[in-house]
Amino acid sequence: MIKIFATEKVKDIDKYTILNMPIAPIDLVEEAVTAFVNEFRNHYSKMHRIVVFAGQGNNGADALGIARQLLDESYKVIVYLFNPTGYLSPECAENKRRLLNIDQVEFTEIRDNFIPPYLSSRDVVIDGLFGSGLNRPLSGGFAGLVKYINSTPAEIVSIDIPSGLFGEDNRENDKDCIIRANKTFTFNFPKLSFLMPENEVYVGEWKVLNINMHPQAVADTPTNYYLVTEEDIACVFQPRKRFTHKGTYGHALLVAGSRGKLGAAQLSAGACLRSGVGMLTVHLPKCGELMMQTALPEAMVDLDAHTDFFTVAPDITPYTTLGVGPGLGQQIETAVALDELMSAVIKPVVLDADALNLIASNKDILNKIPTRSILTPHPKEFDRLAGASNSAYERLQKAREFAKEHRLCVVLKDAYTAICTSEGNVYYSVCGNPGMATAGSGDVLTGIILGLLAQGYEPETAAVAGVFLHGTAGDLAAAQWSERGMIAGDLIDSLGKAFKQVI
Numbered sequence: 001m002i003k004i005f006a007t008e009k010v011k012d013i014d015k016y017t018i019l020n021m022p023i024a025p026i027d028l029v030e031e032a033v034t035a036f037v038n039e040f041r042n043h044y045s046k047m048h049r050i051v052v053f054a055g056q057g058n059n060g061a062d063a064l065g066i067a068r069q070l071l072d073e074s075y076k077v078i079v080y081l082f083n084p085t086g087y088l089s090p091e092c093a094e095n096k097r098r099l100l101n102i103d104q105v106e107f108t109e110i111r112d113n114f115i116p117p118y119l120s121s122r123d124v125v126i127d128g129l130f131g132s133g134l135n136r137p138l139s140g141g142f143a144g145l146v147k148y149i150n151s152t153p154a155e156i157v158s159i160d161i162p163s164g165l166f167g168e169d170n171r172e173n174d175k176d177c178i179i180r181a182n183k184t185f186t187f188n189f190p191k192l193s194f195l196m197p198e199n200e201v202y203v204g205e206w207k208v209l210n211i212n213m214h215p216q217a218v219a220d221t222p223t224n225y226y227l228v229t230e231e232d233i234a235c236v237f238q239p240r241k242r243f244t245h246k247g248t249y250g251h252a253l254l255v256a257g258s259r260g261k262l263g264a265a266q267l268s269a270g271a272c273l274r275s276g277v278g279m280l281t282v283h284l285p286k287c288g289e290l291m292m293q294t295a296l297p298e299a300m301v302d303l304d305a306h307t308d309f310f311t312v313a314p315d316i317t318p319y320t321t322l323g324v325g326p327g328l329g330q331q332i333e334t335a336v337a338l339d340e341l342m343s344a345v346i347k348p349v350v351l352d353a354d355a356l357n358l359i360a361s362n363k364d365i366l367n368k369i370p371t372r373s374i375l376t377p378h379p380k381e382f383d384r385l386a387g388a389s390n391s392a393y394e395r396l397q398k399a400r401e402f403a404k405e406h407r408l409c410v411v412l413k414d415a416y417t418a419i420c421t422s423e424g425n426v427y428y429s430v431c432g433n434p435g436m437a438t439a440g441s442g443d444v445l446t447g448i449i450l451g452l453l454a455q456g457y458e459p460e461t462a463a464v465a466g467v468f469l470h471g472t473a474g475d476l477a478a479a480q481w482s483e484r485g486m487i488a489g490d491l492i493d494s495l496g497k498a499f500k501q502v503i
């Protein structure tokens with residue numbers, strides 16, 4: 001897991017690193033500078049003019065160091081250092097001194113008035129005005145400068161974080177006074193704000209660059225936010241032992257489908273079967289029998305009394321666990337049957353789609369859901385459950401509270417899906433792609449998580465690993481069929497390869 005720290009915690013990690021590595025602050029900056037230049041070189045040739053904007057703190061120190069290293073490599077660079085208060089951090093002052101050692105460097109230090117340079121689409125701006133030390137929204141001259149840079153056609157690359165953007169909560173920020181970068185190269189871990197859809201316009205494409213941090217400081221510094229890596233998922237899975245049988249791997253019950261939405265049941269069931277489950281029974285309205293038995297001979301079918309939708313809670317004794325929701329519909333009889341079903345279960349279940357919509361309009365059911373159950377809402381479904389939010393950040397905080405209050409695991413689906421556990425932790429998966437924004441994709445995720453839960457994985461593990469495998473399958477499907485050409489069924493077809501890649 002990569003820990004995602006609040007920006008103020010980074011300072012503590014820096015301090016610990018400087019004291020215990022030991023490494024001098026100026027050398028830490030130089031590491032950041034080298035990491036940035038190594039990445040920058042891969043994207044921008046010497047054909048571009050590089051215009052560096054540096055601030056007074058260590059983000060500015062990075063910027064001045066980057067200017068120096070790029071000049072050493074014969075890039076054409078001009079540098080503006082903004083120093084309205086006349087104070088530079090020690091590392092910034094030292095990097096200014098080192099930069100000025102270079103003959104004929106084009107360097108301007110601005111104390112008050114500033115006439116901005118003309119910037120064309122061939123220029124690349126390096127934004128090193130403010131980094132993790134930003135402590136209030138930009139105003140005055142800095143706000144004007146940021147607005148000017150944004151108004152030009154120049155490409156913008158931000159150091160660590162776009163200037164003006166906070167690392168976490170931007171609800172109170174002035175949205176016009178934030179650099180709109182094309183790329184952000186950030187140090188050691190993504191900032192939480194990078195994972196919010198509303199900030200994509202500022203962050204652009206982002207990449208984490210590793211610089212030395214003391215491992216003990218990283219290990220000891222607490223956080224509630226984590227980025228899941230392939231290695232984390234690889235070690236979750238136990239090898240399947242030779243002397244095992246289908247009973248070893250659980251018997252899942254999927255309650256899904258209604259007339260016109262039977263495909264959701266089929267997709268979810270297919271994904272569940274491809275996730276290593278021992279047996280799967282699908283509880284369906286009568287109209288789904290032929291389709292399910294034909295499309296998925298591996299699945300067993302348990303028929304509802306009704307022809308078109310779910311009306312009678314099945315006996316759950318034979319099953320290890322159950323998943324409810326894909327394509328279920330929202331009939332009153334379905335709500336009653338769901339209520340009955342939730343009253344009968346005691347072990348964690350997976351709830352998705354219409355199961356969540358029914359719960360949103362019949363909140364009593366919420367109290368009947370077994371603790372540590374997994375809910376997989378997309379943003380609109382979550383808003384129906386917990387009330388509307390003005391931003392993804394606000395929704396995330398609500399999802400954390402909701403998960404803690406109801407002792408559930410909330411999988412908030414989005415470009416970067418957040419898994420919020422009842423302990424208040426959030427696990428992010430950043431694999432997957434916009435090709436997965438297609439009908440049935442969520443049904444597939446429900447099936448995967450159900451399959452893992454039935455095999456006995458802890459609910460939070462099943463949720464995290466399920467989301468990761470789903471995203472990996474999505475990336476494999478996009479590689480084969482393209483983001484536009486892929487459909488949800490391709491995710492199921494790619495699941496086997498996803499397991500092979502991850503484990």
Ligand SMILES: NC(=O)C1=CN([C@@H]2O[C@H](COP(=O)(O)OP(=O)(O)OC[C@H]3O[C@@H](n4cnc5c(N)ncnc54)[C@H](OP(=O)(O)O)[C@@H]3O)[C@@H](O)[C@H]2O)[C@H](O)CC1
Nearest residue numbers: 029032057058059130131132133134135136137138160187
């Ligand atoms: N481990 C790492 O990740 C490393 C990161 N590095 C780089 O260092 C910066 C963080 O540097 P820091 O000096 O802490 O902060 P900033 O450069 O962002 O600037 C802070 C100064 O800015 C002033 N400030 C804050 N908000 C505003 C504002 N809205 N308007 C004007 N001025 C503002 C603040 O001073 P005040 O006294 O006015 O509050 C600070 O002086 C990190 O982002 C990386 O780029 C290192 O290179 C090494 C390790």
Ligand SMILES: [K+]
Nearest residue numbers: 127130161163
């Ligand atoms: K910056």
